[in-house]
Amino acid sequence: MPKPIVAIVGRPNVGKSSLFNRIVGARIAIVEDMPGVTRDRLYQDAEWQGREFTLVDTGGLDFAEDVITAQIRKQAELAIKEADAILFLVDAREGLTSIDQEVAGVLRRTDKPVLLVANKVEQFDQSKISYFDFYQLGLGDPIPVSAAEGLNTGDLLDQLITLLPQPDEDPYPPDTIRIAVIGRPNVGKSSLVNAILGEERVIVSSIPGTTRDAIDTPFERGGKNYVIIDTAGMRRRKKIDLPTERYSVVRALRAVDRCDVTLMLIDATEGVAEQDKKIVGYAHEKGKAIILVANKWDLIEKDDKTMNKFERKFREELPFLSYSPILYISALTGQRLPKVLEMVDFVVEQASKRVPTADLNNLIREATQATPPPADKHRRLKIFYATQGGVKPPTFILFVNDPELMHFSYQRYLENQVRSTYGFEGTPVRFFLRRREAKD
Secondary structure (H helix, E strand, O other), rough: OOHHHEEEOOOOOOOOHHHHHHHHHHOOOOOOOOOOOOOOOEEEEEEEEEEEEEEEEHOOOOOOOOOOOOHHHHHHHHHHOOEEEEEEEEEOOOOOOHHHHHHHHHHHHHOOOOOEEOOOOOHHHHHOOOOHHHHHHHOOEEOEEEEOOOOHHHHHHHHHHHOOOOOOOOOOOOOEEEEEEEEOOOOOHHHHHHHHHHOOOOOOOOOOOOOOOEEEEEEEEEEEEEEEEEOOOOOOOOOOOOOHHHHHHHHHHHHHHOOEEEEEEEEEOOOHHHHHHHHHHOOOOOOOEEEEEOHHHHHOOOOEEEEEEHHHHHHHHHHHOOOOOOOOOOOOOEEHHHHHHHHHHHHHHHHHOOOOOOHHHHHHHHHHHHOOOEOOOOEEEOOEEEEEEEEOOEEEEEEEHHHOOOOOOHHHHHHHHHHHOOOOOOOOOOOEEOOOOOOO
């Protein structure tokens, strides 16, 4: 089930990004350091006292330099709509401002839980003196913190997790395959959903942003249960609204969190957008099966080299998705449409595949004999034993003499060996290293 969303809001330069980094930790977990996986995240998973949530830094919304009160208010309104809880950050050093009061006015009208956080507190023994004015905002007791120094952030998180909603029970049968359809506005997400369902269940319009919220549609095909999730459009009807478009990423995160397969829809006439890279990078890091779907293929002038040219371009733009199959379809004409669910079934099967332990160890042994691990300062990596620890994504545990001796290029080599033997097409593959002493 999707994790609760916690948004940090506030005017510029109050320390939103500092608090974001403090909560998620100085070492943000990166599954693999590959070119093309976007790192300028405005969201990151965090955990406190066993409760997991996704933290959103609204400071990453690329406001223009001449930020005005209306934009900050819009930011707060978006947080209210999308988040489960809100951290409203103010600057204790600078004191109460008119923008703080504007944002507080918006937050007071919401039914979402709000914690007022007074940042940049320097002397905690006299902290109430520095943030006394913020009581005027009518949002309860300000919680003093110093995000830069990490002071009192633990107490803040203790209060935060008491406000988070409990996970809902899964409403669908356990064998249900969940499909998230993601992509930028007007690439044909709703058209694809309707074409798969065979009926007009989702409003289709040429106006970007017609789909307001993620829509779940359960259906059955060939004796199998599916739920298809059409994620919200990223623009408003009347005009392009940058903060709205950026912040609506949160909706796609929710869809990705609870899906088994991500259909990344790309407009073949326009190519991959930067926002697509961020969302599909999130799906990759979450271990979700991913299918790249080039829509509007009927509009492309073709020769015998067109498909190969497009594949090279997609692989260049998304090098971390080398394992993902690419489908070239037209949701409008139905071209290759049956291939979509066929590929969904296939990649789910691949992501659920288990390798017998004996076969896995034989494969690892043969791979290390063919290409021994490189030595580092006269020490060489030794892999004593391997086992598969899980599926969706396929996860392998390697017991080694020293995990630090594993170079990322050699791990990539091992992954390629596993893939060449067992496939795992359409799904990430994970390796975890555990130290074990050699037996005499």
